Amino acid sequence: MDAATGPHTPDDARAGSGRHRVALVFGGRSDEHAISCATAASVLRALDRERYAVVPVGITREGHWVLVDDDPEALDIRDGRLPQVEDTGRQVIVPLGGVEHEWAWKDGEGQVHPLGEVDVVFPLLHGPFGEDGTIQGLLELADLRYVGCGVLASAAMMDKHVMKVLFASVGLPVGPYTVITDLQWQRDRAAALARAQALTFPVFVKPARAGSSVGVVKVDRPEDLEVAVDKARNHDPKVLVEQGITGREVECGVLGGRGTEPPRVSECGEITVSGHDFYDFEAKYLDEANVQITAPADLPDEVREEIRRIATAAFEVADAEGLARVDVFVAPDGSVVLNEINTMPGFTPYSMYPQAWAASGLSYPELVDELITLALERPLGLR
Known part of the structure; x- marks a missing residue:
């Protein structure tokens, strides 16, 4: 059965001629496990199967790496049901670098089956044990290219305290x-x-x-x-x-530049919420009818440019790579306060990061493709 339309089997993971092998890694041990699954569903749908062969790798809540079906429907949030990675009994074996670069999986009887080499890993993990530099460190040790920020940026920006200390140290505006x-x-x-x-x-x-x-x-x-x-x-x-800061919640996406080019910044997007005290978990993922994302946001030119300047500075101070979403507050007097940077932002087509880039002329499939391209171009080792 074709991997683009039906259940995934280990043999489906083998690339055709000229296709890059992409391992999507999702799920994980954090409280954001379900959101990671929903993100994976969206990316699975968006990947061009003429260009990429996909190896879907789920991490269970207990931390087991397993080969899962290439089935976006099973990973969607539907009718309030939060998806999760189930243990399929197909344990994924990740190479640890050196001379060994072949991925494999082991069945319940202990038999090892080859999966071949992977060109790039797309970690779609949110929260601790994934977004915080842990999986990035593993991939660095294994000499594997991957999408997104490296170890330092992932770890430092995951910790909101360390993040604010770094931003304040270079004069970026943070709240009390x-x-x-x-x-x-x-x-x-x-x-x-x-x-x-x-x-x-x-x-x-x-x-x-x-x-x-x-x-x-x-x-x-x-x-x-x-x-x-x-x-x-x-x-x-x-x-x-x-x-608390009185003001409008505005976010924009940052995308790494090609080669030596500077990072690119999307149009700004604004979030307005009704029926909730603030933009909480339920509003984000279970009550989308009461959340409105406006991109591009209606902002004066000078405010928009200040937000984009701050977003670029935050990305560079963090030593970020690939992608990040920068969140700010715009006070009634037009001043901008930096709230945080997210190195693996929500990534469904309805999330702010893809919507901000769509408003900037880059569609969701094009955005996914660009992120993989950036990862493939990035050198291994120290950079």
Whole structure:
């Protein structure tokens, strides 16, 4: 059965003449497992099978790497159902570099079956154990080219505290915040809460190393802060407390340049939400009817250019590669505050990153193709 239209089998992964082998890696151990699956569904549909042979590799919630079916329908979010990677019993064996470059899979009886070499890995993992430099380090050790940011950028930008420190150090505008580490919370909870309560309310309490608004709580009163911190700590023992900023939520996409060219920045997009206090997980993925994305956003030229300048600077300070989405707030007076950079942004066709690029003249399939092209051009080793 053809891999583009039907279930995937190990033999389907073998490339035809002239086609690049692309391993899509998705799922993972983080709380964003389902979002990663939905992203993989979109990329599977977009890949040009005349140019690429696809090896779909799922990582279960327990961390098992398995060969899965090339079936986007099974990975979609439908009617509130969150997809997940099931253990297929086909264990993927990734080469660890050196003279060995052949991928393989092992069946339930221990028999090893070859998959051949892979030209590029497309890691579609969100959150810890994937977006945070861990899989990037594994791929670097294995001398495998891959889409997206390297180890340092992935790790530093995943940690919102480290990210803000780096941005502030070069003069990029960040909002007021404080950090509560696990040790601080255990040693002197009252002091940690006092630092957070010194901010102007409302505040947003976030796991420091998570995305998709998982575990984020908007807190309007100081007396509700402790419960919110405990909730965030269910996802990450390190917690960020950010002062709320009045303004419009605007995002834009950054795409690495070819060769020595500078990074490219998309049109700006704006998010407006109804029926939710803020752009939380439910609004992002389960209640799209109450979310409106406008791209390009209606902004004065000077504000739009300032956002694009900040986005380029953030991408370069992060030492980012491939792609990133930069999120800012635009205050009523037109000033811009940098919120965060996301090194593996939401990547369904309805997510802001692809929509911003679509508004800039680059379609979703073209965007996927460009990211793979950038990865194939990138040298191995230190760069």
